[in-house]
Amino acid sequence: MDPALVLRPLDAGDLDLICTHRRLMFGESGRPAEVLAAMADPFRAWLTPRLADGSYFGWAIESGGDVVAGLGMMVIDWPPHPSHPTDGRRGYILNVFVDPLHRGRGLAKRLMAEAEAEAERRGLSYLILHATKAGRPLYEGLGWDATSEMAKLLPISR
Amino acid sequence: MDPALVLRPLDAGDLDLICTHRRLMFGESGRPAEVLAAMADPFRAWLTPRLADGSYFGWAIESGGDVVAGLGMMVIDWPPHPSHPTDGRRGYILNVFVDPLHRGRGLAKRLMAEAEAEAERRGLSYLILHATKAGRPLYEGLGWDATSEMAKLLPISR
Numbered sequence: 001m002d003p004a005l006v007l008r009p010l011d012a013g014d015l016d017l018i019c020t021h022r023r024l025m026f027g028e029s030g031r032p033a034e035v036l037a038a039m040a041d042p043f044r045a046w047l048t049p050r051l052a053d054g055s056y057f058g059w060a061i062e063s064g065g066d067v068v069a070g071l072g073m074m075v076i077d078w079p080p081h082p083s084h085p086t087d088g089r090r091g092y093i094l095n096v097f098v099d100p101l102h103r104g105r106g107l108a109k110r111l112m113a114e115a116e117a118e119a120e121r122r123g124l125s126y127l128i129l130h131a132t133k134a135g136r137p138l139y140e141g142l143g144w145d146a147t148s149e150m151a152k153l154l155p156i157s158r
Numbered sequence: 159m160d161p162a163l164v165l166r167p168l169d170a171g172d173l174d175l176i177c178t179h180r181r182l183m184f185g186e187s188g189r190p191a192e193v194l195a196a197m198a199d200p201f202r203a204w205l206t207p208r209l210a211d212g213s214y215f216g217w218a219i220e221s222g223g224d225v226v227a228g229l230g231m232m233v234i235d236w237p238p239h240p241s242h243p244t245d246g247r248r249g250y251i252l253n254v255f256v257d258p259l260h261r262g263r264g265l266a267k268r269l270m271a272e273a274e275a276e277a278e279r280r281g282l283s284y285l286i287l288h289a290t291k292a293g294r295p296l297y298e299g300l301g302w303d304a305t306s307e308m309a310k311l312l313p314i315s316r
Contacts, residue, residue: 022237031240039243046237046246076234079180079204079252082189083311085197088204094237119312128309139308149307150297151286153241154277 001061001110010058010070012051017060019044021070021097029132050074058095059114061107068099071111075122084126091119091127096135108135112142159219159268168216168228170209175218177202179228179255187290208232216253217272219265226257229269233280242284249277251287266296 001007010018022043023036050056058072072095080088093115098107119127128147131139159165168176180201181194208214216230230253238246251273256265277285286305289297 026240035240035243039238039240042238042244042246080197080200082184082193082197083309085193086200088200116310116312125312126309127312128307131306131308133306136306136308139310142310144308144310147307147309148289148291148294149286149305150289150294150302151241151284151305152274152297152300152302154274154283154285 001106002063004063005068005107006062007059007110007114008062010051010056010060010072014060014067014070015044015048015051017067017070018047018051018056018058018072018095022095025095025097025132028134057118059111061110063102068102069097069107069111071096071108071115073115073118075124081126084124087123087125089124091115091122091124093127093129096129108138109142112139159264160221162221163226163265164220165217165268165272166220168209168214168218168230172218172225172228173202173206173209175225175228176205176209176214176216176230176253180253183253183255183290186292215276217269219268221260226260227255227265227269229254229266229273231273231276233282239284242282245281245283247282249273249280249282249285251285254287254293266293267300270297270300 019040023040026036027033047056056072056074058070060067061069071093074092074094075089076092077088078090080086084090096108096111116127129139129144177198181198184194185191205214214230214232216228218225219227229251232250232252233247234250235246236248238244242248254266254269274285287297287302
């Protein structure tokens with residue numbers, strides 16, 4: 001990574017930043033602006049205590065004092081599973097965002113390496129994420145594979 | 159559904175049953191026996207308190223007093239997301255299993271209808287599951303779609 005870039009952990013002061021990254025990420029992936037507007041306050045309210053207590057953690061990369069990339073992570077409770085048979089946890093990576101002006105410089109790769117190193121420090125053996133179409137080739141190149149997850153949106157939400 | 163079949167909620171007495179269903183389901187999907195053996199005690203230990211406090215719930219279908227099908231469900235904490243912008247929860251369906259002698263009679267479909275009805279009662283608008291290859295066509299027929307989830311197994315677990 002360019003030596004002018006500095007990687008640091010996220011902290012409680014990064015609340016706005018993470019909210020912005022989440023909105024920009026989903027906006028680029030084609031989610032409607034009105035849905036992202038509806039999500040904004042609930043996501044902020046959800047994130048605030050989790051960022052404060054460290055259950056949401058991650059890293060930012062700064063360039064000249066400005067954050068130009070970020071990645072969030074959580075340890076989630078999950079039933080012991082063939083992919084992690086003796087552990088009731090999996091790591092979840094979310095809100096990966098790189099400023100458009102800084103793409104193609106390996107920043108997402110650097111953040112993903114940090115997330116994997118942290119997973120190993122915490123003894124996590126299985127990580128998941130949800131990829132945008134644009135992000136997928138990066139993750140495939142880093143050894144990630146599609147899972148069999150399926151979803152259904154119920155009429156109640158429409 | 160055949161009127162000789164009885165649907166009932168799972169309860170704490172179904173611990174063994176759920177463990178058996180999980181093992182059989184993953185066994186049929188091709189997971190190695192030694193991995194399923196390693197998972198058995200950790201899964202039981204994980205499930206015991208959650209089944210007791212109702213955070214793991216679900217339904218069984220009985221035929222002449224024998225359970226011939228089952229489905230488990232959880233409400234999981236999840237960041238508000240474009241698919242559920244104002245709600246920090248999603249429903250998770252797991253351990254869907256139908257006794258081989260009772261397949262093709264609509265039992266999985268009946269259990270899934272119960273899960274969706276329960277989701278609506280709880281105000282959940284977005285449900286997820288992980289499909290085995292054999293289960294996937296059923297879920298597709300019920301309106302479920304593949305998500306963009308990806309996973310990575312870290313070297314630590316090998």
